[in-house]
Amino acid sequence: MRDRSRIGFWTCSALVVGNVIGMGIFLLPSSLAPFGFNALIGWGITLFGCLTLARVFAHLSAALPAADGPYGYVRDTLGELPAYMSMWAYWVSLWLTNAALATGVVGYVTVVMPALGVIPPVWFALVLVWLFTLVNLLGVRTGGIVQIVTTTLKLLPMLAIAVLGGWVLLNSPGSYAAHPPTTPVTLGGVMAASTIALFAMLGIESASIPASRVDNPGRTIPRATMTGAVVVALIYVVVSTVPLLLLRQDVLANASAPFALLMDTFGHAGSGRWLALFVVISGLGALNGWTLLAGQLTRTMADNGVLPPLLARSNRHGAPVAALLITATLASVMVWMSYSSSLVAAFTFITLMVTAANLPLYLACALALAVLWRRGVPGCSGRRVLLVAGIGLAYVVFAFVGIGGGPFVYALGLIAAGLPLYVFMRWRRKPVAATEA
Numbered sequence: 001m002r003d004r005s006r007i008g009f010w011t012c013s014a015l016v017v018g019n020v021i022g023m024g025i026f027l028l029p030s031s032l033a034p035f036g037f038n039a040l041i042g043w044g045i046t047l048f049g050c051l052t053l054a055r056v057f058a059h060l061s062a063a064l065p066a067a068d069g070p071y072g073y074v075r076d077t078l079g080e081l082p083a084y085m086s087m088w089a090y091w092v093s094l095w096l097t098n099a100a101l102a103t104g105v106v107g108y109v110t111v112v113m114p115a116l117g118v119i120p121p122v123w124f125a126l127v128l129v130w131l132f133t134l135v136n137l138l139g140v141r142t143g144g145i146v147q148i149v150t151t152t153l154k155l156l157p158m159l160a161i162a163v164l165g166g167w168v169l170l171n172s173p174g175s176y177a178a179h180p181p182t183t184p185v186t187l188g189g190v191m192a193a194s195t196i197a198l199f200a201m202l203g204i205e206s207a208s209i210p211a212s213r214v215d216n217p218g219r220t221i222p223r224a225t226m227t228g229a230v231v232v233a234l235i236y237v238v239v240s241t242v243p244l245l246l247l248r249q250d251v252l253a254n255a256s257a258p259f260a261l262l263m264d265t266f267g268h269a270g271s272g273r274w275l276a277l278f279v280v281i282s283g284l285g286a287l288n289g290w291t292l293l294a295g296q297l298t299r300t301m302a303d304n305g306v307l308p309p310l311l312a313r314s315n316r317h318g319a320p321v322a323a324l325l326i327t328a329t330l331a332s333v334m335v336w337m338s339y340s341s342s343l344v345a346a347f348t349f350i351t352l353m354v355t356a357a358n359l360p361l362y363l364a365c366a367l368a369l370a371v372l373w374r375r376g377v378p379g380c381s382g383r384r385v386l387l388v389a390g391i392g393l394a395y396v397v398f399a400f401v402g403i404g405g406g407p408f409v410y411a412l413g414l415i416a417a418g419l420p421l422y423v424f425m426r427w428r429r430k431p432v433a434a435t436e437a
Contacts, residue, residue: 008215009224011144012207015289016228018151019203021158022097022286025236026259026279027104028200029243033253035193036181036244042193043240047233049395050201053362054229056369056392057205058222063372063380065218068300069211070365075304077368081422084306086364088418089411091301093357094294095327097202098287099334100354102128105283108257108276125335128284132291133328139317140213143292150285157278158235161259165242168266175266176245183249191402198399199355200236204229205365206289210296291324298323306425356403356411359396366392 032039060073067073070090075083102125109124136143168175183189207224211217243252243262255261260276299320302312311323369389372380379385400408 006213006215007140007144007210009220011148012214012220012224013228014144014148014151015206015210015293016204016224017231018147018154018285019206019289019293020201020228020232021151021154021235022101022104022200022203022283022290025200025239026108026157026257026282028197029240029258030253030255031196032193033181033244033249034183035189035196036183036249037185038183038189039193039197039244040241041185041190042195043197043236045190045194045395045398046197046201047236049391049398050198050204051229051233052388052391052395053366054204054225055388056362056366057208058225059369059380059385059388060365060372061208061211061221061225062218063377065216065221067211068303069208069297070205070361071297071300071304072211073208073368074361074364077371078364080306082364084301084422085415085418086360087297087301088306088422089357089414090361091294091297092414092418093202093354094290094297095331096334096354096357097290098129098294098327098331099125100199101283101287101290102126102331102335105280105287108260108279108283112276112280122335126332128287129291129328129331129335132284132288133324135288136291136295136324137315137317137319137321139319140210140292140296142317143288146288147285147292150281150288153278154282154285155235157259157275157282158239160263160275160278161239161242162235164263164267165238165246168242168246179248181244181249191398192404195355195399195402195404196352197240199352201232202354202358203286203289204232205361206293209293209300212300213296291328294327295320295324298327306422308425352403353410355399356408357414359399359403360411360415362399363393363396366396 032042035042057070060067060070064073064076067076071083071087074086103121105128106121106124110121135146204225207214207221207228211221214220239259243258246266247255247258247262251261252258257276257279259279263275298307299312299314301307302309302320302323311320311326313320313322315321366389369380369385369392373386373389
């Protein structure tokens with residue numbers, strides 16, 4: 001009989017697709033509009049780089065099925081300190097992501113129900129953060145079921161945008177050339193756009209985070225990771241192009257709900273409101289998935305002795321209570337601190353911070369795969385594996401350069417901020433180890 005506290009292929013795939021397709025793709029057309037055609041080139045680079053990183057995680061999970069997710073992959077290859085440093089920054093990015101998602105959903109909620117616009121948007125964000133914390137307190141299976149349902153529903157607006165784009169192409173092809181973006185294509189523009197677009201692809205590692213709760217992780221995680229990444233890449237190629245070519249650059253740049261605006265402009269009047277409803281569902285599904293991962297990763301780090309043991313405790317549903325509560329509290333603080341009168345400005349700011357915090361983990365995992373190749377671990381000994389690791393490393397370096405000096409320093413600051421806690425936790429473990437000896 002299957003253990004109901006564990007998750008399988010479909011839930012893991014839903015975590016990848018559901019976490020990647022969150023609010024990023026729905027708000028990024030506005031964030032990327034000022035870059036013009038630089039955005040399309042940047043998307044191409046981002047999709048290629050992220051598919052390579054997905055392959056990195058697939059190789060790692062297949063080669064180290066007993067490892068407790070990315071923390072174990074890096075610890076077993078590079079050592080405990082690099083594992084802690086990269087996972088600490090990633091852990092911070094999880095509750096930053098929840099703040100970004102809650103902020104993003106608010107823009108579409110007011111499109112679906114305009115009357116709610118009189119309520120301060122920050123309250124919506126805070127309620128959403130805590131609502132899905134409560135859902136995940138009911139256990140990983142409950143959170144997984146919510147993830148499958150919301151992931152299925154969130155694919156409907158993607159299909160609607162693709163169908164609309166095809167319909168306009170067949171019936172009014174001149175619309176695509178009516179007002180092309182005027183921003184010149186430059187290397188700096190491509191790199192900056194690629195880095196912003198990377199936020200919309202964050203989450204490709206989602207299937208590996210709850211590794212200790214996955215059925216047959218050595219087989220399930222690689223399959224779910226690559227399946228989810230390919231599905232998302234195919235969807236993004238289509239839906240990221242349509243708004244940029246059909247809407248005027250200045251109009252798109254100031255749209256708080258660009259896909260809804262697109263549907264209202266080229267579809268039936270009022271159709272954008274229904275699309276916005278599914279966008280809200282998409283954002284809520286991603287918020288659920290990232291909340292699940294935040295709790296599981298916090299427990300994993302506590303189990304490994306680098307966070308206080310209190311954070312590893314579970315309730316009767318198997319949910320990490322203290323871990324979920326502390327990450328929800330931190331996300332709430334970020335919502336209060338970062339919320340702006342401009343939704344796009346607030347969202348863009350948080351996306352850069354989250355992207356910077358994710359890159360150390362991607363860098364460490366690409367290096368971990370290179371170490372496994374050098375050791376000749378079964379399944380990681382061919383030249384193709386070395387090529388995947390090399391491309392993954394090159395892409396992360398490219399992203400670090402593209403993100404600019406400010407966010408790069410921010411990522412280093414995140415890591416440095418976690419080092420005192422690491423030193424304290426190691427000092428605390430020494431007396432325990434001596435006593436046991």
